[in-house]
Amino acid sequence: MEIDELYQKFFNLTKMREYKSSLEIINNNVNNFSAQEILVKVIAQTLNNIQTFDEKGYQNVSAFQVLAAAKIASDAIKILEPFLKKEIKNSIQKKKIIIGNIFQDYHGLGKEILKVVLQANGYQVIDLGLNVPASKFVETAIKEGAHWILVSAMMYNSALGIKNIRNELKKRIRKDIKVMCGGAPFNYNSKLYKKLKVDYMTNNINEILSILEKK
Ligand code: B12
Structure with missing residues (x-):
């Protein structure tokens, strides 16, 4: 699976408020991509694209969908955190x-x-x-x-x-x-x-x- 495909799958599940399956697909792919790539290209992208407006200014998703997407994203970030720490070996700055x-x-x-x-x-x-x-x-x-x-x-x-x-x-x-x-x-x-x-x-x-x- 390419990262774009993972994005599309996560996006669709998140939009449908499929909490369990959205997190499952992240869990199943943590070893296939870098955690940083998943954070930026899958999770951040999904949130940024979840809400669009038609020509009259009406939203294509409900407030519930946006809130659910935010909750899914927040829990997906938690899944990735330990993987990100493992990926980065250069941890000497203490700024x-x-x-x-x-x-x-x-x-x-x-x-x-x-x-x-x-x-x-x-x-x-x-x-x-x-x-x-x-x-x-x-x-x-x-x-x-x-x-x-x-x-x-x-x-x-x-x-x-x-x-x-x-x-x-x-x-x-x-x-x-x-x-x-x-x-x-x-x-x-x-x-x-x-x-x-x-x-x-x-x-x-x-x-x-x-x-x-x-x-
Ligand atoms: C999710 C969301 C919410 C969630 C937030 C949940 C949460 N826990 O964060 C909820 C539902 C609560 C919400 C509420 C509201 N929202 Co809102 N929301 C969004 C949405 C759909 C996505 C934002 C998001 O999380 N993006 C994903 C994250 C990961 O991206 P990011 O923040 O940009 O971060 C990345 C980079 O920017 C960068 N970055 C971020 N911060 C920093 C800091 C530094 C120093 C650096 C270097 C980099 C950096 O790194 C990140 C990783 O890549 C946007 C629409 C959109 N497409 O942007 C609207 C949007 C931001 N919301 C909007 C509005 C109006 C509201 C409300 C006022 C709605 C209402 N009527 O009540 C309230 C306001 C709440 C408030 N006072 O803050 C408007 C703002 C419009 C404007 N004029 O600016 C938007 C643009 C929607 C729209 N088109 O109308 N929202």
């Missing part, structure tokens, strides 16, 4: 990284994927969770001696709040703490992160790792 969803944003699945990938690569991740005020990101980074804040946003309006992280850093004169952001709104507007005074933006997992390694 602390603060992650979280910006204020008013409860779309935590992208952040979960980010978290398991970072942990598997040896980073010490401090996850502040969902709906996190800008000041909390900055206070925690300072308290923990972390030099990176990674912030996730899935909605345009919540993404705008990311700008407050830079304001809080300025207030405390902490130019040494870098901010990286990611999430759907940044795919549609490539200049948005600059407007929010963020240092880096990417939605590509490999790129996240190479930015963190270089800086």
Whole structure:
């Protein structure tokens, strides 16, 4: 089976809210593909494609289907976590990284994927969770001696709040703490992160790792 075929099967089962079979197909394929590939090309893709709209703006799936897909994805991520840790042997970095969803944003699945990938690569991740005020990101980074804040946003309006992280850093004169952001709104507007005074933006997992390694 190719990865695209696994995606299609997982997508169809998830859309039909087939909880058991969706997780079964992940379990049956953990040894056929890398865990990171399944996370990005199967699970993240499924969530991003589950909800489409017709020309009148009506959704093709119900809110229940989206919620069920989120639950399936969250449990599938848990299945993959130990495999990801086994795959990555280079676990010597001990950099602390603060992650979280910006204020008013409860779309935590992208952040979960980010978290398991970072942990598997040896980073010490401090996850502040969902709906996190800008000041909390900055206070925690300072308290923990972390030099990176990674912030996730899935909605345009919540993404705008990311700008407050830079304001809080300025207030405390902490130019040494870098901010990286990611999430759907940044795919549609490539200049948005600059407007929010963020240092880096990417939605590509490999790129996240190479930015963190270089800086
Ligand atoms: C699943 C989902 C939900 C679930 C979330 C469950 C959960 N536990 O996360 C539920 C049902 C709860 C939900 C609720 C709502 N949602 Co919603 N949701 C979605 C959906 C279908 C998929 C999002 C998702 O999980 N994607 C998969 C993940 C894995 O992708 P990702 O987050 O992009 O992450 C990847 C990368 O972006 C990157 N990344 C992510 N974060 C970061 C951070 C950094 C630092 C880096 C470097 C990279 C990075 O790495 C990840 C792995 O590859 C999208 C539609 C879509 N196609 O995007 C709508 C969507 C985001 N939702 C939307 C809306 C409007 C809402 C609600 C307001 C609906 C309502 N009326 O109540 C609420 C708001 C809740 C809130 N305040 O946050 C809108 C936002 C529109 C906008 N203007 O911005 C969307 C786009 C749907 C739409 N087209 O209208 N939602």
